[in-house]
Amino acid sequence: MLDDLPALRAFAQIVAAGSMSAAARELELPLSVVSKRLAQLEKVVGLRLLQRTTRRQALTADGAMFHARVLRILEEVEQAESLLAHSRHQVDGLLRLSAPAELGRQHIVPIVADFQRQHPGLQVQLELTDTVVNLLETGQDMAIRFGSVEDPNLVVRRLAPNFRVLCAAPSYLQQQGIPVHPAELTRHCCIVIGDARRTEWRFGGREAASVRVAATFLTNDGQAAHALALQGAGLVVKSIWDVGDDLLAGRLQRLLPGHGMPAAPLQAILPHGRNLPLRVRLFLDFLQVRLTAAWRWDAVGDKNNAEVSLEVDQPR
Template identity: 45%
Template structure:
C-alpha cells in the first residue's frame, strides 16, 4: 500500500527532469534523499521503475505504466489543494456573465453593483440578451437562464423558483372584464411576446399540459415592451413573475387566472464544466442568491402553485 505522496512526487520529478540530480534540484533536497525515496517506492511495489545511470534515468515498462497512474493521483491531489487555495484566495479578475434583458436590468444590475462594492478587485462584463449565448465559444463564465440545459459541456445550478403568469392593468380589467376560465381569453386582447413571439400559452390540467392558441391583438418581439403595453392597458400579457412582481406589489398590474398554472421552468445559473469554478463566479452566485431571496419577486415566485415543465 502506497501512503507516501512524497515518494510519488519524487518519482514524477525524476521522470520529468530525466535524472535523480535534476529532481533533487527541483525539490530542494539532496541527491541521497531522492535516491532513498525512489528505492523505498520500488521496494514497496516490488518492481524496478527506472533504469538509472550516473546522469540519466529512463522508465522501465513497469515504470511507464505506473507513472501514468501516478500522474492521475498527483493531478487529483493538486486539484484538491488548488480548490482549497482558491476558496481562501482574493476574489478578483474579470467576471463575464450574461442574462435575459428584463431580468438582467431588474435583478442582475443591482446585484453586480453591490457585489463590486464588496469586491472592488472584480471587473464585470455584462451582456443582456434574451437569446441563448454560446458560453464556451464566447468565453462567458456565467449565464443566468430560464429553461432546460441542452449543452453537455455545461453545468447548471437551480438558482430560484419561477412562475409565469398572465397579467393586465386594473384599468384594462375594469374596461373589458376579468376572465374566469381559460376559454374566456378568446374574447380578450392578448399580447404575444418573445423572439419569435409565443402565440400558444400552455396551462396545467388534470390530463397534462393544455395548449391554448391565442389570437393576439398585439405581437411584440421584446418582453419589456410587452410589459409596458400591459401597463398601459393594451391587454393581457404572459410574463415571468421575476419581471412583474414589483408592478403586482404596487398594484400597477393584476394577475389574471391565478388558479390556472402556466407552464414554466426554473431560473438557473449555467457555467462551464470540466474545470474548477473561479472564486469570483462562486462568490457572485452566493451574492446573487442572497440578493434574490431579499427581493419582492422571491416572495411572489415561491407562492404555492404548480410548476409545469414543457418537454
C-alpha cells in the first residue's frame, strides 16, 4: 500500500535536488536513510523510478509520470497542514520564491527579511535568477517576474508598475554625445544583457522605432550591466526598479524620453490560485503593499508608459 509519506517526500526531493546526496543535505538526513526510502518506494510500486549511474540520475518514463502524481499528493498534504496552521493563526513552514537577481538583492531581500521577522516560525528559500523558472517543475510557491505571462495554467497578480529606460552615465555622454533619435544608437557603445551579441531595442511613443544594436559589452547578469553603465561603458536598457535611484541622483541619465520602451509590469506568478497556504497568501499581500510603497520614480517616467504591458521578461 502506497502510504509512506516520508518516502514520497524523499523521492520528490531527490528529483528536485538532482542527486540523493544533495537531497540528503536538503532533508538533513543521512544518505543511507534517503537511499533506503527510495528503495522501499520502488519496491512498493514495483517499478524503477530513477536510472542512476555514478555521475548522473534521470527519471524513467514510469518515474516521470509517478513524480507528477507525487507532487500533487504532497501539495494536498501541504495544503492540509496549512489549513491547520491557519486555524491556529500561525504562519510557518517553508516559503519558496524566485526573483530576478538585481531586483531581488535591492528590493525583495529586505521585504522577505521583514516578513520572516514577523513570523519567526517561517523558513524562506529565495532563488535569485534572471532565468524564467518552471514553477510546476521546481515546486516553488511563487516567482516574482517582470513581464506578462501567457501560460493559462499559471495565476498572475500585479504587484507594482514598471517601465524600462535607456540610460547612460554622464561621463559617457560627455565623451560620446547624447543621442536624439533611436537611429543614432548604432553609433554608440551598447551594453546588452543576454547571450546574443546583436539585439533589437524597440521604442514606442509618438514615433515607433526598432533599432538593431551590436553589443560592445555582452553579459548574462543584469547587475553587471548596471555596473558597466555606471562606469561610463555605454548605453543600457534597464528596469526603473534597478536604475531609478541612480537617475534621480544623477549617476545615470535617461535617454530618448520621448521614445518610450515597451513596459514589463512587475508581477507575482503562482502555480495555482486555489487553497494557497496561509504563508503564501499573507506574503503576497505584504509584498504588494511594500512594493507599492517603494514606488518613487514618477519624476523620471511617463505614468502611462508604466501601465503598458507588451512583452515578457525583456532585459532589465
